[in-house]
Amino acid sequence: MEKKPLIKPRTMSAVKDFVCVVPALIFLVVFTYYPICKLVQISFTDWNLINETWKYVGLKNWIWLFNGSGTKYLLNSLKVTAIYTVGELSITLIGGMALALIFNRFNRAFSIMRAVVFVPKYVAMSSAAVVFLWILDKEHGIVNYLFSLVGLPAVDWIGSRGTAMISVLLLTGWRAVGYGMMIYLSAMISISSDYYEAAALDGASAAQRFFKITLPMLSPTTLFLFVTTFLSSMKVFQSVDILTGGGPYRSTEVFVYKIYSYAMVDFRMDRASVMAIAFFILLLVVTASTFKVSNKNVHYDS
Amino acid sequence: MAKAKTAREARLERDRNARRKKKIVMIVQYVLAVTVTVIILFPLYWMISSSFKSQEEILLPIPTLWPKEFHPENYISVFRRGNFAKYYYNTIVMTVGILVSQIVTGIFGAYGFSKGAFKGQNACFIFVLGALMIPSQVTFIPIYIMCANWGLSDTFLGLILPSLVSPYYIFMLRQTFKAIDDSYVDAAKVDGLGRVGIITKILAPMCRSTLFTVTLVTFTNGWNSYFWPKIIAKNEKRRVLTIGLAMLKNTFAGQGTMNNHEIMAGAVVAILPVVILFFIFQKYMLTGYSKAAMK
Incomplete structure (x- = not known):
């Protein structure tokens, strides 16, 4: 008589397959989903790292953030983050597209130059940041020296309210523009030359070809870059932390920097949590709306 | 005519x-x-x-394009006074730890989600994708409290723990594994190969280039990571390069002088491994990000 296995082989196989994904699932529960729930809990307490105990305080922190002394910092961070995001989006999308058109030639010289333009992406932000601190130094920086050559006054790039954000954008733009170029170029290559040949027969000018063929055909790429850059630039932290520390006069105090400083400088976990939740919801709204817009306005080639 | x-x-x-x-x-x-x-x-x-310049030279009113005389001792000074040897060690251990763990959990996870079959597979995968939407810049507060309670401040485990699994890595590999025909896997099963064998002998070699690319990106992200190390490793003991570099100015500030020549030496030292990798594996690293764009 045939011995019947205790567990059916098929079930056994399914169990083994499931075991493959278990470590990932456990991890995500502990380090991603649980923290989000915990965050909501903390936002209703007076948790800070200075006191030993904490208690529930109801909506106090929420009121503080949306209708209290925290509101002006929230609005400031929103404004600063929005300015930064617009700046970085312009650099990545417009700058990236412009570079893609310039570097759209395939020989050895251009491939080396493309690699050079892309390299900053792999230069650690902290290294890049200290280099920019040095280049933009008020007294000994090379930029101000070049300014003096053409008779312009020295600018306190990092230390003055008007230019601190420009400095941050110079730094992050330097790292991002080659990335934008690379993404656009790899998409441009895959546009079928049939379109351009047909357009040439019809006597289309270069500008017409760009606006009527290249740009529409690249719209999925533009969408991808837009969404990913939008989301990543809303999360900007490191460049601001090293370059300006949120200053001067909070002119570069972006969202994540503010959350960080509530938590790790003021030790106010409660306030940081409320701000973090607000930020998370903002990110979700942004993501949802970009996808909604994209469904209408993006052309997909077959 | x-x-x-x-x-x-x-x-x-x-x-x-x-x-x-x-x-x-x-x-x-x-x-x-x-x-x-x-x-x-x-x-x-x-x-x-x-x-490579001397302190006098970087302070010249007219900057010199090329060092008048070379001062490689700036690099020694970064290691001697700046404690960069320790930062290097800490960064390497942290990066390797993150890399190994993400590769193992990533490959097995990707296998389970692409070639495996179990009830609730789709739900579990959506669970993983959902995690991509939750940024660490939001969750770091409870994670910090947890890790601090577990006594993980200024430890390697503390540095590595929140990065053990990367949903991005799982997602990328799952897409690649899915593109491979099931018949290869079935044939291997008939030949009596287990899951580990299928992964190491069939799937991993067939997806070598994606595996490689994603691993390079993971390495770079680990090496360059800043936010979490800044939070969990505040003391000198487990400080990593990115943080140490940003603090170099304060470390040397005792003298109250301009030391950008040494800071630049530190910056070069900190990026050297990644930049070397970039030039060796240019082909993979250039496509690394655009692959993600292709969906």
């Missing part, structure tokens, strides 16, 4: 014009490309050239 000739001449002239126009476009393209390349390269050039 004469009419035909002029038509041919006209065509020739049109061709000549077109060729001339092409040539002008090419020259303009070259000029622009070289200009952009020089501008982008300049900060890196300036970093390296400043790192």
Whole structure:
């Protein structure tokens, strides 16, 4: 008589397959989903790292953030983050597209130059940041020296309210523009030359070809870059932390920097949590709306 | 007869014009490309050239493009006074730890989600994708409290723990594994290969290039990570390069002098491994990000 296995082989196989994904699932529960729930809990307490105990305080922190002394910092961070995001989006999308058109030639010289333009992406932000601190130094920086050559006054790039954000954008733009170029170029290559040949027969000018063929055909790429850059630039932290520390006069105090400083400088976990939740919801709204817009306005080639 | 000739001449002239126009476009393209390349390269050039200058030289009113005399001792000073040897060690251990863990959990997870079959597979996968939407810049507060309670401040485990699994890595590999025909896996099963065998002998070799690319990106992200190390490892003991570099100014500030030559040396030292990797594996690293764009 045939011995019947205790567990059916098929079930056994399914169990083994499931075991493959278990470590990932456990991890995500502990380090991603649980923290989000915990965050909501903390936002209703007076948790800070200075006191030993904490208690529930109801909506106090929420009121503080949306209708209290925290509101002006929230609005400031929103404004600063929005300015930064617009700046970085312009650099990545417009700058990236412009570079893609310039570097759209395939020989050895251009491939080396493309690699050079892309390299900053792999230069650690902290290294890049200290280099920019040095280049933009008020007294000994090379930029101000070049300014003096053409008779312009020295600018306190990092230390003055008007230019601190420009400095941050110079730094992050330097790292991002080659990335934008690379993404656009790899998409441009895959546009079928049939379109351009047909357009040439019809006597289309270069500008017409760009606006009527290249740009529409690249719209999925533009969408991808837009969404990913939008989301990543809303999360900007490191460049601001090293370059300006949120200053001067909070002119570069972006969202994540503010959350960080509530938590790790003021030790106010409660306030940081409320701000973090607000930020998370903002990110979700942004993501949802970009996808909604994209469904209408993006052309997909077959 | 004469009419035909002029038509041919006209065509020739049109061709000549077109060729001339092409040539002008090419020259303009070259000029622009070289200009952009020089501008982008300049900060890196300036970093390296400043790192070899003496303190007097970086303070000159008219900056020198190339060091008048070389001072490699700036690099020694970074290791001696700046404690960079320790930062290096900490960064390597952290990066390797993150890398190994993400590769193992990533490959097995990707296998389970692509070639495996179990109830609730889709729900579990959506669970993983959902995690991509939750940024660490939000969750770091409870994670910090947890890790601090577990006594993980200023430890390697504390540095590595929140990065053990990467949903991004799982997602990328799952897409690649899915593209491989099931018949390979079935044939291997018939031959009596287990899951580990299927992964190491069939799937991993077939997806070598994606695996490689994603691993390089993971390495770079680990090496360059800043946010979490800044939070969990505040003391000298487990400080990593990125943090140490940003603090170099304060470390040397005791003298109250400009020490950008040494800071630049530190910056070079900190990025060296990744930049070397970039030039060796250029092909993979250039496609690394664009692959993600292709969906």
